[in-house]
Amino acid sequence: ETGVTQTPRHLVMGMTNKKSLKCEQHLGHNAMYWYKQSAKKPLELMFVYSLEERVENNSVPSRFSPECPNSSHLFLHLHTLQPEDSALYLCASSQGRGQETQYFGPGTRLLVL
């Protein structure tokens, strides 16, 4: 138990669907992150929120839309995805003071048909 939870754990969606991934951290951290992990590729940073403000957007397509309503919750809204978006989506959090450890959630395994 790392203190970071994600729901759902598995998701299958069609290309025309709209769905949302949820992440919650119980560690009192100020920074939260979305990563994409595809098979045999490095973890790719997608978005970073620091104190509920988006501070990084790594050229992610607009079909991925993050939301951070407070420092404990992070969402990733998905719409009109492509099959190549199928991957493991990981959420992480850190204290938000610099080069400190990130704590990861278990991820959402997404399959786009």
Place this chain on the structure above:
Amino acid sequence: GQNIDQPTEMTATEGAIVQINCTYQTSGFNGLFWYQQHAGEAPTFLSYNVLDGLEEKGRFSSFLSRSKGYSYLLLKELQMKDSASYLCAVPNPFSGGYNKLIFGAGTRLAVHP
């Protein structure tokens, strides 16, 4: 830019010792992280090195040479449960009050009886 290289796969025998190497190229340096990730699970923090030398933590040790851009993770007395991917990561030194980690593709370790 930043680049991280680590072997894709390694195999080892239960009870043995294995060394997983990581080389990196960064425009600045703020330490190096090692994470363990079992299949379908969250990456979990193993170690953080910012100074040269070996840091030991139970069966796992991590070594850093900043002048050579090189690190290794040493796993002793291997157990079957050590079968996992091992991820090397370095922070982007310019990311401010959060930790923008750049990950290697990971080394998948298989431990055999």
